[in-house]
Amino acid sequence: FPREMEAIPGSLGWPLIGESLSFISEFSSPAGIFSFMNKRQQRYGKVFKSYVLGRYMVFTTGREASKMLLTGKDGMVSLNLFYTGQKVLGPNSLLQMNGEDHKRLRRLIAEPLSIDGLKKYFHFINNLAVQMFDEWLAARKVLVLEEASTFTLKVIGNMIMSLEPTGEEQEKFRNYFKIISSSFASLPLNIPGTAFYRGMKARDKMFQMLDAIIIARRRNGSKLQQDFLGSLIGKEGSEDDEKLTDAQMKDNILTLLIAGHDTTTAALTWLVKFLGENPTVLDRLRKEHMEIREFGSSSLTWSQVNNMPYTAKVSIIYRCAHDYTIETLRRATILPWYSRKAAQDFEINGYRIKKGWSVNLDVVSIHHDPQVFADPHKFDPSRFDDPIRSFSFLGFGNGPRMCPGMNLAKLEISIFIHHLVCRYKWKPVEKDDSVQPTLVRMPKNKYPIIVEPL
Numbered sequence: 511f512p513r514e515m516e517a518i519p520g521s522l523g524w525p526l527i528g529e530s531l532s533f534i535s536e537f538s539s540p541a542g543i544f545s546f547m548n549k550r551q552q553r554y555g556k557v558f559k560s561y562v563l564g565r566y567m568v569f570t571t572g573r574e575a576s577k578m579l580l581t582g583k584d585g586m587v588s589l590n591l592f593y594t595g596q597k598v599l600g601p602n603s604l605l606q607m608n609g610e611d612h613k614r615l616r617r618l619i620a621e622p623l624s625i626d627g628l629k630k631y632f633h634f635i636n637n638l639a640v641q642m643f644d645e646w647l648a649a650r651k652v653l654v655l656e657e658a659s660t661f662t663l664k665v666i667g668n669m670i671m672s673l674e675p676t677g678e679e680q681e682k683f684r685n686y687f688k689i690i691s692s693s694f695a696s697l698p699l700n701i702p703g704t705a706f707y708r709g710m711k712a713r714d715k716m717f718q719m720l721d722a723i724i725i726a727r728r729r730n731g732s733k734l735q736q737d738f739l740g741s742l743i744g745k746e747g748s749e750d751d752e753k754l755t756d757a758q759m760k761d762n763i764l765t766l767l768i769a770g771h772d773t774t775t776a777a778l779t780w781l782v783k784f785l786g787e788n789p790t791v792l793d794r795l796r797k798e799h800m801e802i803r804e805f806g807s808s809s810l811t812w813s814q815v816n817n818m819p820y821t822a823k824v825s826i827i828y829r830c831a832h833d834y835t836i837e838t839l840r841r842a843t844i845l846p847w848y849s850r851k852a853a854q855d856f857e858i859n860g861y862r863i864k865k866g867w868s869v870n871l872d873v874v875s876i877h878h879d880p881q882v883f884a885d886p887h888k889f890d891p892s893r894f895d896d897p898i899r900s901f902s903f904l905g906f907g908n909g910p911r912m913c914p915g916m917n918l919a920k921l922e923i924s925i926f927i928h929h930l931v932c933r934y935k936w937k938p939v940e941k942d943d944s945v946q947p948t949l950v951r952m953p954k955n956k957y958p959i960i961v962e963p964l
């Protein structure tokens with residue numbers, strides 16, 4: 511036990527297990543870790559310590575703390591990735607980089623994920639959505655989470671390496687990914703039969719697949735495909751600063767897959783759930799999207815997306831789904847806390863944090879602060895009509911580690927939701943608010959619904 515931690519209020523719970531039991535049970539309750547955090551914040555204030563899942567942790571919350579931790583000035587903190595996560599993603603992953611190395615890698619990765627870089631995937635994503643919703647008509651009963659998962663995986667597979675949405679390669683890719691993904695937060699036992707072991711083997715297989723593609727691309731020389739992989743390989747001949755080794759490319763492709771898949775899948779599923787539970791909100795969204803549809807055929811064009819009507823505050827592309835998406839991320843807070851490791855001593859909310867400690871930002875409380883979000887448990891996208899104070903909404907993070915995939919996530923969500931609300935009404939098969947006990951919060955029952963054409 512780090513002795514200096516004595517000065518931090520809080521309880522370390524039982525010997526060995528600490529407060530893990532209440533943490534885990536509240537983590538997977540419908541309200542999430544809100545009550546775990548809230549009880550302790552009431553008792554100890556904005557900073558408290560705990561011992562959960564084998565780690566001494568300091569938890570903190572509030573705008574000031576989030577500004578400090580997420581902005582992380584002068585290398586104050588680094589990302590605190592757990593052991594299996596480090597092994598699965600690999601040493602070159604963006605999540606394991608800090609300072610200048612992190613900045614450089616992000617610059618290379620961010621470009622194809624910018625709004626401009628994403629334009630060329632619009633048709634692929636749109637066609638995929640049209641096709642998926644055609645299939646829903648025949649199926650009638652669907653598991654939203656499964657559908658969203660397939661959809662987002664096909665999108666990212668195509669974006670990264672021009673993978674066709676069906677066929678043998680897609681199946682292989684999907685299989686490897688699922689195994690890797692379920693090993694990500696497993697116990698670190700690398701012996702045959704464990705999830706971790708299977709995950710590491712699947713990682714090798716996925717990398718063989720990527721190697722084959724990289725070799726073929728290099729052989730083709732100038733006729734490089736303009737997907738994500740192509741844009742990274744394309745940097746080979748250019749200045750040193752623009753070069754990525756094959757190992758860097760592979761670790762970071764896997765990083766994008768892992769960071770982008772469950773998050774977007776969960777966001778889509780929660781959005782469908784929240785809309786279904788809030789008919790007035792759904793009516794408003796549907797009305798807006800029906801107006802967009804009247805522009806022309808069912809297949810949207812890029813300029814139509816650009817012109818979707820809504821307050822033209824920032825980039826107009828995602829306006830139509832934007833407030834609904836961020837309200838979903840606020841209300842569901844699918845990543846409930848962001849974890850950092852102190853890279854030096856510093857002070858937060860009046861307490862000394864020592865180098866090496868794990869400091870965790872409780873985002874759920876920030877997203878449910880009644881001072882900022884009136885009636886915080888209500889799903890109300892219009893609360894974002896007026897600008898909110900910085901560091902109050904952190905659904906995509908903030909600062910140098912803010913989500914580089916957020917434009918892609920928003921694009922996928924807006925296209926998915928457009929077709930859904932224009933074509934179908936739906937109702938849940940059962941009333942069940944249980945949540946999966948996984949890192950990313952998702953409905954446990956995968957949210958089965960019955961759909962009917964409008």
Ligand code: HEM
Pocket residue numbers: 580589604605616765766767769770771773774777839844845848849904905906907908910911912913914915916918919
């Ligand atoms: C709705 C969907 C998504 C949500 C809610 C989300 C949320 C977040 C958040 C909160 C962070 C920062 C975490 C922290 O500061 O500790 C983050 C980082 C990250 N996200 Fe996303 N994300 C989403 C989709 C995506 C997609 C589609 C991709 C990739 C294509 C992606 C790739 C990443 C990566 C690589 C990082 C790490 C950035 C860094 O460390 O510099 N995310 N995301």
